[in-house]
Amino acid sequence: xxxxxxxxxxxxxxxxxxxxxxxxxxxxxxxxxxxxxxxxxxxxxxxxxxxxxxxxxxxxxxxxxxxxxxxxxxxxxxxxxxxxxxxxxxxxxxxxxxxxxxxxxxxxxxxxxxxxxxxxxxxxxxxxxxxxxxxxxxxxxxxxxxxxxxxxxxxxxxxxxxxxxxxxxxxxxxxxxxxxxxxxxxxxxxxxxxxxxxxxxxxxxxxxxxxxxxxxxxxxxxxxxxxxxxxxxxxxxxxxxxxxxxxxxxxxxxxxxxxxxxxxxxxxxxxxxxxxxxxxxxxxxxxxxxxxxxxxxxxxxxxxx
Numbered sequence: 001x002x003x004x005x006x007x008x009x010x011x012x013x014x015x016x017x018x019x020x021x022x023x024x025x026x027x028x029x030x031x032x033x034x035x036x037x038x039x040x041x042x043x044x045x046x047x048x049x050x051x052x053x054x055x056x057x058x059x060x061x062x063x064x065x066x067x068x069x070x071x072x073x074x075x076x077x078x079x080x081x082x083x084x085x086x087x088x089x090x091x092x093x094x095x096x097x098x099x100x101x102x103x104x105x106x107x108x109x110x111x112x113x114x115x116x117x118x119x120x121x122x123x124x125x126x127x128x129x130x131x132x133x134x135x136x137x138x139x140x141x142x143x144x145x146x147x148x149x150x151x152x153x154x155x156x157x158x159x160x161x162x163x164x165x166x167x168x169x170x171x172x173x174x175x176x177x178x179x180x181x182x183x184x185x186x187x188x189x190x191x192x193x194x195x196x197x198x199x200x201x202x203x204x205x206x207x208x209x210x211x212x213x214x215x216x217x218x219x220x221x222x223x224x225x226x227x228x229x230x231x232x233x234x235x236x237x238x239x240x241x242x243x244x245x246x247x248x249x250x251x252x253x254x255x256x257x258x259x260x261x262x263x264x265x266x267x268x269x270x271x272x273x274x275x276x277x278x279x280x281x282x283x284x285x286x287x288x289x290x291x292x293x294x295x296x297x298x299x300x301x302x303x304x305x
Contacts, residue, residue: 003029003030004027004028004029004030004063004066005028005029005030005064005065005151005152005184006026006027006028006051006062006063006064006152006184006186007026007027007028007062007063008024008025008026008047008051008060008061008062008063009025009060009061009063010023010024010025010059010060010061011023011024011025011026011047011050011057011059011060011061011062012024012057012058012059012060013043013046013050013055013057013058013208014058014059019208020043020046020208021043021046021047021050021208021209022208022209023060023209024043024047024060024205024208024209024210025210026047026203026210026213027213028184028186028201029184029201030182030184031178031182031183031184032178032184032185032200032201033174033175033178033184033185033187033198033199033200033201034184034185034186034187034199034200034201034202034203035187035188035189035195035196035198035199035201035202035203036048036186036187036188036189036202036203036205037188037192037195037202037203037204037205037291037295038188038204038205038206039190039206039299040190041207042205042206042207042208043205043207043208043209044156044188044205045082045083045156045188046208047205048080048082048154048156048186048188049082050062051064051078051154051186052075052078052080052082052154053071053072053075054082064077064078064152065077065151065152077150077151077152078150078151078152078153078154079144079145079146079147079148079150079152079153079154080145080153080154080155080156081141081142081144081145081154081155081156081158082154082156083156083157087129087137087140087141087144088129089128089129089130090128090129090130091128091129092124092125092126092127092128092129093116093121093124093127093129093132093136093140093143094112094113094116094124096129096140096144097112097115097116097140097143097144097147098112100144100147101147104147104148106147106148111147111148111149115143115146115147116143118143118146118173119139119140119142119143119146119173120139120169121136121139121140121143124136133161134160134161135161135162135163135166137161138158138159138160138161138162138166139166141158142155142158142170146177149181149183150183151182151183151184152183152184152185152186153174153177153183153184153185153186154185154186154187155185155186155187155188156188157188157189157190158170158187158189159189159191159194167194171194171197171198174187174198175198187199192290192291192292192295193290193291193292195291196290196291199216200215200216201213201214201215201216202214202215202216202219204295204298204299206298206299211298211299212298219291219294222289222294223288223289223290223291223293223294224261224288225261225264225286225287225288226259226260226261226264226286226287226288227259227260227261227263227264227267227270227284227285227286227287228257228258228259228283228284228285228286228287229257229258229259229260229270229281229283229284230256230257230258230281230282230283230284231258231274231279231280231281231282232279232280232282233279233280234252234256234258236277236279237258237274237279238250238252238258240273240274240277240279241258241260241270244273244277245263245269245270245273247260247262247263247270248262249261249262250262257283264286267284267285267286270284271284
């Protein structure tokens, strides 16, 4: 069984003297939702265009489903939306999907109705795409990508134009695809808070370079919010936390700080408890990072490179 659905080795895309991508070594495990993070111009769309065959690489290697030869055949297993795909504005959603079905040679015509139901456009009826909202167009674009039940789904900024309800529905749909169809998904988005609720692993792009790959579990550990506590007596502090506040989920660090992972909303209670027990508090604050802060800190030392 193929461990990685997609790999790149030293993948680069060069325009004259400018590298849009440089020596990118990417690995996307089977059955994962891979969140591609990067600011505008970082190279996210360039990478996606190379993977899907819409642009040619300058250097390096692309491996799809364990193969680096006959990529044209392997790409038949991929469904993708890149920016806003071309839709026939004078046609209905059903007619657009029918055109795509015929072009791809998908024999089962029932996939049209199934896809429309999946993306929530079953009731669009005879409404032309020209009269669709941006969110409806995004749904239809996703439907185009889902025709033929691809093994690898690539989505470039899929939540653009969706209202909060639509974003939640899309999130649940993508999770359902992974669970029920074992679809592997690569999703790029500038809405990092949304990626944080969806992705199971991440890649961080900056100025065409892949700075880091990390699992969601490891990222959550690094970004975990906690109460940072420093006092004049570590042993007595931990004793009081355990015996009088029933706090067990904490760690003591070499700098004599204590990180408390529970009671994040009860800083005042902890402060009063320690003060009442004659412990001097040098520092007490809630710390930790969200995905945006993590990314900013990651690229902080590379902004002038």
